[in-house]
Amino acid sequence: MAPTFQDVFLQVKREIEAVSTREAVEMLLTSPGKGAALIDVRESNEWEEGHIPGAVHIPRSYLEERIETAVPDRSRPVILYCAAGVRSAFAAKTLKEMGYEHPISMDGGFGRWKDEGRAFVTPRVLNAEQLKRYSRHVLIPEVGEAGQLKLLDASVLLVGAGGLGSPAALYLAAAGVGTMGIVDSDVVDESNLQRQVLHTTDRVGTPKVDSAKATLSALNPHITVTPYNVRMRDDNIDDLLAPYDIVVDGGDNFDTRYLLNDACVRLGKPNVSASILSFDGQLTTFIPGESGCYRCVFPEPPPAGMAPSCGQSGVLGVLPGVMGTLQATEVLKLILGIGEPLVGRLLMFDALSMTFMELRLRRDPECPVCGHATMAAVENHREAVSV
Amino acid sequence: MSTIRIPPALRAVVGAPEVEASGSTVGEALADLAKRYPTVRQQLYDDEGSLQKYVNVYLNQQDVQYLQRLETPAGPGDTIIILPAMAGGM
Secondary structure, three states, rough: OOHHHHHHHHHHHHHEEEOOOHHHHHHHHHOOOOOEEEEEOOOOHHHHHHHHHEEEEOOHHHHHHHHHHHHOOOOOOEEEEEOOHHHHHHHHHHHHHHOOOOEEEEOOHHOOOOOOOOOOOOOOOOHHHHHHHOOHHHOOOOHHHHHHHHHHHOOEEEEEOOOOOOHHHHHHHOOOEEEEEEEOOOOOHHHHHHHHHHOOHHHOOOEEEHHHHHHHHHHOOOOEEEEEEOOOOOOOHHHHHHOOEEEEOOOOHHHHHHHHHHHHHHHHOOOEEEEEEEHHHEEEEEEEEOOOOHHOOOOOOOOOOOOOHHHOEOOOOOOHHHHHHHHHHHHHHHHHHHOOOOOOOOEEEOOOEEEEEEEEOOOOOOOOOOOOHHHHHHHHHHHHHHH | OOOOOOOOOHHHOOOOOEEOOOOEEHHHHHHHHHHOHHHHHHHHHHOOOOOOOOOEEEEEEHHHHHOOOHHOOOOOOOOOEEOOOOOOOO
């Protein structure tokens, strides 16, 4: 006679190791984060209703496929749990067959855990509309639902709604960066439309930030876009930057770049900074305390002859498209905490030869803005005023 | 001889994005360039003949101020980059 489910289950129970909820807690408290791994093998809807803090979710049907990424070290003990202790027993047997040395099933599962009054968490999850809109993000292991939630929680300020700001803003809005601010005191001009793809012909004459908001809201109505139709100055920059996690420098003059740089260092804001001319672009990411700053690289501006504006020398329309999109890429990497941002590196792009070059940027310890002595003074001042 | 990468603002004057320059150090190569192109000398050097403070010079990936500055040896296979500060973004 063919074995029944009960026969099979009892056989599996004989072959695997099991622990009680109390024993599981003891194992997990021993060197937390480094000791036993905790895997929840239930379905997504069960996970969303609550799970044990610190657990990694791998539904039973994805176990073989995802366990090696979640627990690469087969010598590490792996505690598996489900609702009642059945699926976790089968999961433990599977891991044993895959060569895991200590797979362990937690008897009684999450049901017993809750009955015993033990702590659990209810995760934030994407709603159905978000799951649909951001499905291509959620599919990438390095992003997933957790990453998309980080994007939705992030806030980014774009300085400039022009050549660089346009593609940067478009891609950040598309990605679901939940809160965006855009600073620009200019109005849309016909000559902008060769490259500033946020704007349209029917908006010539309107403030760029209002035009930007209209485009971005149409693309993604679920994010907040705040327009700041102002010129960035000494007396407003700190207030403008304060609510935002990350700054994108898409400005078009040295005064703004230096002003923004100094404020980002002062306030501790990462600054993803790009510039363009004709066929060339530059990009780097300044992170206060980790990298240098704009003044470490360019302590003083060059004379006008050495740094003409796009209005004087021209720019291939698509060039800010490339650089602005790369700025958005850096911002997303910072928010998600993935990849290697261009910290301490200057990326130089030559569109004509289609080559990228990289230069090493160092932090100048004597820099008047971010040098060690200055930063120590800033820190002391911050501590003094927070008391 | 080494290769000098010309910043965008000077390319029209020099006529190419990269040129070969003679000399065995960064300083000699730049001086050779300046000798051949007076506009370049005017933009990069001050009246006393020193490189302007706003001019960043890299040898391959490294800023020469962290190497031996203008005495940094440069030869075949090396690229000297005059790094321009660019403000454009709009």
